[in-house]
Amino acid sequence: MVFSPLIFSTHNLHPDVASDLQEIGELRIASAPTPSAIYGESAGAEIIIVRAPIDPEILRRETGLRALVRHGAGLDMIPVDSATQAGVLVANVPGANSVTVAEHVIFSSLALLRQYPRVNSDLRQNGWEAGRQHSNSGREMSGRTLGILGMGNVGQALHRMAQLGFGMKVISHTRTPAKLPTNIRAVSFDDLLRNSDILALCCPLNDQTRGVIDRQAIDRMKTGAILVNVSRGPVIDEDAVIGALQAGKLAGAALDVFSGQPLPPDHPIFSQPNVILTPHMAGITEESMYRMGAGVVAEVRRIVDGILPKNLINPSAVSNYRSRFNLD
Structure with missing residues (x-):
């Protein structure tokens, strides 16, 4: 091992992952996943494990910072351009929670088709028959058309579950239609909307x-379609979704991510009876937390051993990075 780094994590980690990182260097966990805590407590960090947004000012302040390692796949929390300019490596762990997210899409879609939010609420508040009255308007998932916007690791896992588990027809709109499996039909964005x-x-x-x-x-x-967002909140217009739910255009929505997080308690989405809301947890289970953490540990080990990350996002930062730390 070339050096023993100060490793800062924006969030708590799986216990086995934390133990492995403590063997590599000093591990410091943010006292809270807030911008102020992350900014103040990351001082002196040589590697930052990212599960919350990183202020670009940290990259300017921390001259000894070597890498930002994303605990997951999405990079919107990392100022990649600023990191590249600063000669800081950026790595992620793609695919580790794809099955987890795909399962979330399946379970939330099933719940919406079977009117679970309304059934659960009425059964608890108004009694047996009030809950049971929704059953006649429940729908089956089998044989329906699932449209997937984006066919990365999550989309690939989701299409397998949908086709093999429920006999669904799967269509997709993706930037790389040539890479789709032969049993998925690539469609235009308009066709995705109209047929899903x-x-x-x-x-x-x-x-x-x-x-x-x-x-x-x-x-x-x-009309009557279901919308599931496990991407990022700003992908949708939340006001438009609420309006469509109220008007009956959408039969239901499952939203795991939002434009503003945490979701404010007075947000109008809470008053909609045909939604399933989760606090950005579609990709989080005990198993996925370990898989993502194990990927982080592997990348941290590579960095401290003087090896570039396997999942390096910004290779154009390497020259500056090597120069900063006198690496051959």
Whole structure:
């Protein structure tokens, strides 16, 4: 091992992962996953494990910072351009929680089709028959069309579950249609909207996907369709989704991510009876936390051993990085 680093994590980690990192260097965990705590307590860090947004000022302040390692796949929490300019490596752990997120899409879609939010609420508040009255409007998942926006690791896991487990027809709109399996039909964005009984958003957040599900897009969707967002909050127009739920255009929505997080307690989405809301946890289970953490540990070990990360995001930072730390 070339050096023993100060490793800072924005969040608590799986106990086995924390133990492994403590064998590599000094591990410091943020007292809270807040911007102020992360900014103040990351002082002196040589490697930062990222599960919350990183202020670009940290990159300017920390001249000894070597790497930002994402505990997961999405990079919207990391100022990649600033890191590259500073000669700081960025790595992630793609695919470790893809099955976890795909399972979340399946379970939430099933719950919405079977009217679970309304059944559960009425059964508890108004009694047996009040809950049971929703059963006649329940729908089956088998044989329906699942549309997937974005066919990365999550989309691939989801299509296997949907086709093999429920006999669903799967269509997708993706930037790389040539890479789709032969049993998935690549479609235009308009066709995805018009033909999906369940529309699952599994895409990264970027300039092309920000706000892509707006009022105009929802208007082109099937009446009675279900929307599931396990991407990032800004991919959808939340006001447009609420309006569509209220008007009956959408039969239901499962939202795991939001434009503002944590979700404020007075947000109007809480008053909608046909939604399933989760606090950005679609990819979090005991198993996925370990897999993501094990990937982080592997990347940290490579860095301290003088090896570039396996999942290096910004190779253009390498020259500056090597120069900063006198690496051959």
